[in-house]
Amino acid sequence: MAFTPMTVAEIIDELIVPPNPFRWEAFDGSATGPEDAKYRVQLTSPEGLAYIATAPGDLGLARAWMTGGLVVEGEHLAHPYGIFDSLRDLYGQFQAPNPATLVRIYRSLGALDALKVQPVPEVERQGWLERTLRDGLTRHSKERDADVISDHYDVGNDFYELFLGKEVTYTCAYYPTEDATLDEAQENKYRLVFEKLRLKEGDTHLDIGCGWGGLVRYAARRGVKSLGVTLSKEQADWAQERIKEEGLEDLAEVRFLDYRDVEEGDFDGISSIGLLEHIGVDNYAAHFDFLSGKLRPGGLMLNHCITYPDNHKTKKGGFIDRYIFPDGELTGSGTVIREMQDNGFEVLHAENLRFDYARTLRDWCLNLKDNWEEAVELVGENTARLWGMYMAGSQWGFEHDVVQLHQVLGVRLAEDKSRAGVPERRWWNDSPWGLADN
Known part of the structure; x- marks a missing residue:
């Protein structure tokens, strides 16, 4: 029997327990989630879906957001603060599909050309991979600290x-x-x-x-x-x-x-x-x-x-x-x-x-x-x-x-364990904001 790929909306429905906190609209014309959801999310391209599919969670969502593969209506790119309440709900509603459904999802993602792992232009720093290959699990050498701070x-x-x-x-x-x-x-x-x-x-x-x-x-x-x-x-x-x-x-x-x-x-x-x-x-x-x-x-x-x-x-x-x-x-x-x-x-x-x-x-x-x-x-x-x-x-x-x-x-205490002149009580001035009048 010929395989019929799932739509993006059908894939989302298999992964998220209702009620979905977002309204999703995908590049393949499919849509899911409540019409009256606070935020309308557009998956604009197979590349955006691929970022999410190949790195589920915050990493994939971030890649899709950075590249415009995921667009949230009404949120300014410099301050997309409002979506994080809904994202918290979303993370709590993921469900693991059964093995047969998981196979269908992966085959469908392949048919949608959404399983290609690719770098994020301008942002994906080669240094991350180079450090990982060079140092393995070793962290915080002077050379590595200099690299990551520069990054x-x-x-x-x-x-x-x-x-x-x-x-x-x-x-x-x-x-x-x-x-x-x-x-x-x-x-x-x-x-x-x-x-x-x-x-x-x-x-x-x-x-x-x-x-x-x-x-x-x-x-x-x-x-x-x-x-x-x-x-x-x-x-x-x-x-x-x-x-x-x-x-x-x-x-x-x-x-x-x-x-x-x-x-x-x-x-x-x-x-x-x-x-x-x-x-x-x-x-x-x-x-x-x-x-x-x-x-x-x-x-x-x-x-x-x-x-x-x-x-x-x-x-x-x-x-x-x-x-x-x-x-x-x-x-x-x-x-x-x-x-x-x-x-x-x-x-x-x-x-x-x-x-x-x-x-x-x-x-x-x-x-x-x-x-x-x-x-x-x-x-x-x-x-x-x-x-x-x-x-x-x-x-x-x-x-x-x-x-x-x-x-x-x-x-740092003196050798005799004294504070060497540091007062016993707080000596600095706190902001008066929020403090009761004396």
């Missing part, structure tokens, strides 16, 4: 300037009021870190994974001798140019350097803002031991990183690992605190800023939306779509407690 951060300074704000800061801001601007919130974040580290004129400061050097310049403007290091050459060159423009060369420096190669020591304060995600949980002990050894007795270290709501450890998902943060790894704040305590620090304070990160990501997406045409011109539509989807999904994740953002403050 993410050397997309182009001009592109990042479009949405990160005037100081080009790619980490969670700290909003002093609900209606504060992104630039005000990033300045307030610098203030918070500066005050937590008790930095003052004449002190020395090390900022590891310093990005474009915003905190380094903030500290130098206040008389602190500040050194930043980054594994992105584009960031280091940009930061050094800004330091020169502001006349801060005597106090500020950003080096293209692995933090493990910093030779100076005896710092008064160390900040690590958004670096720990790249370190690997198994390397935390060596990481914090190294940093405690770079501080003077009584010196303070502020670690600011994305965390999970609990203390499991996992590598980031397929989409994030392939396209956003290769080798990224998260765990909970309890693990961060334990490793700091076990490796040279008394932990003084920890707090969760996940809602501030949701606001930060919202503002980045809105800036990208306002500058969409220029972003596409700079990096191509596929890469611009990638960043819009990643940032909108991250905003949703922070709002729904999928991920959190913790700042953890520690002190």
Whole structure:
């Protein structure tokens, strides 16, 4: 008996338990899902379906979205935030078909020319495959860390300037009021870190994974001798140019350097803002031991990183690992605190800023939306779509407690176990927003 291929709609119906959270309309003319669904999804080509079929889950959906093979009506490419509630429902409604149906589905996908594995133009980086073949399961050598940081951060300074704000800061801001601007919130974040580290004129400061050097310049403007290091050459060159423009060369420096190669020591304060995600949980002990050894007795270290709501450890998902943060790894704040305590620090304070990160990501997406045409011109539509989807999904994740953002403050004790002048009580100024009047 001749084989009759299934339509795309029939394939979807076999894979998703009703009610389907989307209305699907496919290139072969078939459609399924409720007419009144909140979102109408168009599968525009066999290539888009092939991305989903050959990499089910977030990786395949992301590839189809980036290339226009999957289109969601009413969602701007720079901020497709609204779809993530429905995506959560979709992931919960997948069902495994029986073996006979699975064979029919694969034969039908072949007939639809939807089983070809192909790269995503402009976005699929050859470095990912080269690193995998070269290193296998080995992670976090200096060479590999330099490769993966370059993959993410050397997309182009001009592109990042479009949405990160005037100081080009790619980490969670700290909003002093609900209606504060992104630039005000990033300045307030610098203030918070500066005050937590008790930095003052004449002190020395090390900022590891310093990005474009915003905190380094903030500290130098206040008389602190500040050194930043980054594994992105584009960031280091940009930061050094800004330091020169502001006349801060005597106090500020950003080096293209692995933090493990910093030779100076005896710092008064160390900040690590958004670096720990790249370190690997198994390397935390060596990481914090190294940093405690770079501080003077009584010196303070502020670690600011994305965390999970609990203390499991996992590598980031397929989409994030392939396209956003290769080798990224998260765990909970309890693990961060334990490793700091076990490796040279008394932990003084920890707090969760996940809602501030949701606001930060919202503002980045809105800036990208306002500058969409220029972003596409700079990096191509596929890469611009990638960043819009990643940032909108991250905003949703922070709002729904999928991920959190913790700042953890520690002190290197003196030999007699004293804090060497560090006060007993909190000395920095929190934002008054949301606090009851005294």
